[in-house]
Amino acid sequence: MTEQTDLLRRKFIKQSTIVSSALAMPMILTTNKASADPVEINMLAWYGHGEPDVVSAFEAENNVKFKPKYYAGGDNMMALIAQSPPGTYDIILSDGEFVQQLNEAGYIEELNADDYPFDDFLFEDFTKFPGHWKDGKLFSTMVRFGHLGVSYNKNHVTAEEAMSYQCFWKPELLGKVGHFDWHLPSLGMMSLYNGNAKPSPFDIDGSAWDKVQETTMSLRPQVGGFFDYGGTFNSLKNGEMLAMCGIGDWITGVLEKDGAPVASVVPKEGGIQWTESYCIGKGSEKAALVNKFIQYMLSPAGQVRSAQMAAYPGFCVTQGGVSALQAANMVEAERTGQVEGAVNNPIRLIEEGRIHYRDIPQQQSLEDWNDFWSEYKNA
Numbered sequence: 001m002t003e004q005t006d007l008l009r010r011k012f013i014k015q016s017t018i019v020s021s022a023l024a025m026p027m028i029l030t031t032n033k034a035s036a037d038p039v040e041i042n043m044l045a046w047y048g049h050g051e052p053d054v055v056s057a058f059e060a061e062n063n064v065k066f067k068p069k070y071y072a073g074g075d076n077m078m079a080l081i082a083q084s085p086p087g088t089y090d091i092i093l094s095d096g097e098f099v100q101q102l103n104e105a106g107y108i109e110e111l112n113a114d115d116y117p118f119d120d121f122l123f124e125d126f127t128k129f130p131g132h133w134k135d136g137k138l139f140s141t142m143v144r145f146g147h148l149g150v151s152y153n154k155n156h157v158t159a160e161e162a163m164s165y166q167c168f169w170k171p172e173l174l175g176k177v178g179h180f181d182w183h184l185p186s187l188g189m190m191s192l193y194n195g196n197a198k199p200s201p202f203d204i205d206g207s208a209w210d211k212v213q214e215t216t217m218s219l220r221p222q223v224g225g226f227f228d229y230g231g232t233f234n235s236l237k238n239g240e241m242l243a244m245c246g247i248g249d250w251i252t253g254v255l256e257k258d259g260a261p262v263a264s265v266v267p268k269e270g271g272i273q274w275t276e277s278y279c280i281g282k283g284s285e286k287a288a289l290v291n292k293f294i295q296y297m298l299s300p301a302g303q304v305r306s307a308q309m310a311a312y313p314g315f316c317v318t319q320g321g322v323s324a325l326q327a328a329n330m331v332e333a334e335r336t337g338q339v340e341g342a343v344n345n346p347i348r349l350i351e352e353g354r355i356h357y358r359d360i361p362q363q364q365s366l367e368d369w370n371d372f373w374s375e376y377k378n379a
Contacts, residue, residue, distance in 0.1 A: 038065040041286055041293070044080060045070060045093030046276070047229055048311025057305070058296050064289060072229055073182040074098035075366065081107050087283030091290045096275030097184075097359045099140040100131035108279040111138045115291060117298055120318040122347050130357065132277060140277040143297050144306045144314035147346060147355060148185050148248035149271040151264040156242040163267050165193040168243055173222055178241035181226040183373035184358055185246035185272060190216045192269045192356065201272070203362035213372055219245075220379050236262050249336065250274070250312040256335075266344070270354050276314070300324035308332060315346045 038059065043050045043066050050068025059065055071077045074095045081089065081102070094102055102108045118127040121142075132140045150162045156176075161167040168177050179186050184202075191201035191212050204212065227235055232251055235241040237260055244251070248264040248271070255262050278294045280287050296302045303321025307314055308329065315338060316322045326333045337344035349355045361369050 036063060038063045039286060039289060040064070041066050041090045041289060042088060042281075043068040043091050043093070044077065044089040044281075045091075046072065046311075048309050049093050051309075051311065053308075053310045054305050055293075057301070058293055062289065062292065064293075074101075074184075074360075075182075075370065078102075078105075081105075087281065087285065089281040090284040090286045091293065092279045092281050093143075094140065094277050094279055096129055096131065096140075096142065096145075096277050096357070098131075099277055099279065100134075101360075102279060103131070103134055103139045107282050108139050109282055109284070109287060111141065111280065111291070113138045115295060116141050117318055117320070120320050122317060122319060122322070123350060125350075126317055129275065129277070130359075140279045141294060141298070142275055142277045142317050143294070144303075144317060145273055145275045145346070146248055146250045146312075146314045147264075147266055147271045147273055147349065148189070148246065148358075149264055149266040151236070151244040151247050151252050151262065153236070153239065153242040154261045154263055159263075159265070162263070162265050165189055165245075165267055165269055168219055168222060168245055170243075173243055175222065175224040176240075176242040177219070177222040178224055178232065178235050178244045179226045180232050180244065180246035180251075181228060181377075182246065183369045184360070185274075187212060187216065187369055187373070188272045188356070188358060189245055190219075192272070195269075197270055197353075197356065200359055200362070201270075201356055202359040205363055209364055209368075213376075216372075216376055217379065220376065226377055236260070248274075250314065253313040253336070254310075257332075266349055266354055270356055271349070272358050273350070273355050274358055304328050307336075307338075 041064050045068055047070040048054065050066040055066050071080055074097065077094060077098065078101060092108065121127050126142050129142050132138060150165060150167060152162045152167065156172065157167055161170065188201045191204060194211055194215055196204050196208055224241060225235065232244060232247060236244060236252065237255055252262045252264045280290050284290060297306060298318060300320040301324065303316045303318055304324045307316050307325050313336065315336065316325055322338050325338060333339050337346060360366055
């Protein structure tokens with residue numbers, strides 16, 4: 001073998017090795033899903049919806065990673081979307097009463113109703129929830145809900161007293177009544193206290209609105225603060241506030257499970273339902289993945305995670321979810337009334353007419369209510 005022949009042989013072997021390695025490597029990479037970077041899904045939601053206790057199983061199964069942006073209150077949500085380019089948010093968790101505004105502003109995509117288990121929903125209203133449909137087309141689907149009423153410290157307010165919003169005016173609570181800092185829940189409660197149950201505490205004329213403002217202002221001396229989510233939670237936990245207006249079990253449920261002497265009830269004047277729904281953001285390039293996630297959250301497994309969310313609990317919207325919750329955690333199902341025959345069963349309360357869906361003002365503007373809320377806070 002000449003020196004030139006030997007050189008050519010060695011060059012061929014080296015090149016063959018490189019080619020073989022190059023051919024082998026892509027096969028290894030493409031067959032190993034875990035090695036691919038996860039698809040990032042931008043979420044706009046209330047705190048907790050993008051946390052591991054809710055989304056980790058879906059992330060692992062579908063090689064995705066949620067990147068949540070959290071807000072508090074529908075007004076805040078609308079402002080964040082308005083300030084962002086189309087396609088910024090792939091999935092939007094909206095309060096039910098704001099879906100119509102999202103749709104009218106062109107912020108959300110149309111959904112296919114056949115993709116969701118509406119035949120398993122607990123209540124007919126939930127399948128055709130106000131504002132979720134337009135011209136026979138679906139734009140959002142309800143995934144969880146809860147009830148707002150009187151939230152109180154059981155060492156300072158009796159169960160009997162808590163059955164009326166009147167307890168907020170109890171002399172012993174001077175400076176110890178707090179508000180969750182969002183106008184719709186608290187003013188809705190003041191409207192119910194004034195007897196505005198029909199057609200809705202949010203559908204009132206000018207005279208009734210004047211009286212709601214008067215009633216609310218009369219509570220101001222009792223009020224010790226206006227709080228965000230964390231402040232509401234901590235002020236009840238440490239006893240700084242002994243009663244709270246504008247919330248419900250979504251706050252006290254977490255504290256109660258940790259042993260705090262707090263509870264929430266739907267009083268005799270009625271309570272208000274918060275409703276959370278998922279939408280696909282307009283212009284999202286990940287609509288198929290987002291739709292798959294919404295389907296997962298409406299599955300029994302997803303409903304159990306939703307109901308037991310560490311940030312704040314909620315009620316299941318499907319019968320399959322309720323059954324799965326009972327199997328997974330009967331104590332929580334019983335605590336929240338999600339068992340047959342419970343006095344506080346959430347569907348039973350709706351059927352009895354004691355629950356009113358939270359809404360935006362129908363005869364005043366959101367600005368009217370928000371302006372009064374600012375005036376009230378500064379009084």
